[in-house]
Amino acid sequence: MESSQAKHVTYADAGVDVDEGARAVDAIRDAVRATSRPEVIGGLGGFGSCFSMKSFKGMEDPVLVSGTDGVGTKLAVAQLLGRHDTVGQDLVAMCVDDVVPIGAEPLFFLDYIAIGKLRAEQVEEIVRGIAEGCRLSGCALVGGEMAEHPGVMDPDDYDLAGFVVGVVDRPKMIGPDKVRVGDAILGLPSSGIHSNGYSLVRKVAIEGRTLDELNAPLDELGGESLADAVLRPTTIYAGKLMRVLRDGAPIHAMAHITGGGITENLNRALPTGVDAAVDRGGEDGPAWDVPPIIDYCVRAAGLTPDEAYRTFNMGVGMSLIVAPADVDRIRDMLALEGLDSFVMGSCVPGAGKVIYR
Secondary structure, eight states, X not given: OOOOSOOOOXXXXXXXXXXXXXXXXXXXXXXXXXXXXXXXXXXXXXXXXXEOOGGGTTSSSEEEEEEXXXXXXXXXXXXXXXXXXXXXXXXXXXXXXXXXXXXXEEEEEEEEEXXXXXXXXXXXXXXHHHHHHHHHHTOEEEEEEEEEOBTTBOTTOEEEEEEEEEEEEGGGXXXXXXXXXXXXXXXXXXXXXXXXXXXXXXXXXXXXXXXXXXXXXXXXXXXXXXXXXXXXXXXOXXXXXXXXXXXXXXXXXXXXXXXXXXXXXXXXXXXXXXXXXXXXXXXXXXXSOOOHHXXXXXXXXXXXXXXXXXTSOTTEEEEEEEXXXXXXXXXXXXXXXXXXXXXXXXXXXXXXXXXXX
């Protein structure tokens, strides 16, 4: 006869290590604390994160701006290579650089980490990257969640999501309504692929190669390895661009060049009746430098120019639309913040699309 007494099964037996979770929280505490702003109330450990709005009382009409994103399948490359120190910055970049095109200052950030098997050292690497991204963008890392998913995710698998809240005074908002025919389009260089197009990158540059091959220097990449090139973190523009805006730069609109490339992002900064004419150039390519890893992937995939410009950022991480009379002044202001820039086109009569010439 079977005993009616239930078998003793702990949470750890089910695959969730509460002690390891606590150790992970302790490991990230200093990194999180280093991102704090004066408006942050309390710290890690509460059920909710608090942020004072007192300092925004001087705004005429403060508007909260929120954004959320992930890193996508670039995480699969990080997991394959066992390198987790850059994807956190990617996560922050994808969020904060989506709110700055409205003119919004990123205020605070939260992350969500879903992981098959929680290992404190691995989580610490990820969160230190998130904290570095918050530091670069000027926002506070006020909280997050680590969720261990045994039986649902493979032990070495994890996924990331991020959430940012920013603020802008409504009279200072920028966007398509300010764009005019004749405006110039400036480009800010990308550091590489950033965090988009990785399903294609993995297929043409990662799959079928050994770890030794991925870590070997390649002449086509200027001596850089595929591993280093594809895991180069996404550039964060928000902090520097906010300082330029606060200094009075008369920027009309911005576009964060992410998934869909220049073709599917620059158009989001345009009003009806205006096209963005981008100087893609001829056989020698555009008038700006395209990172070697992007050229490598374009060639490996056999992409046409139209396909490439709808897949990768092609060396442009952020586009700014400005009056032609302000180009030199704004480029000088960007340079003071360490941001290189180049003229990549102009606004012409049209239907709110990106065209190439």
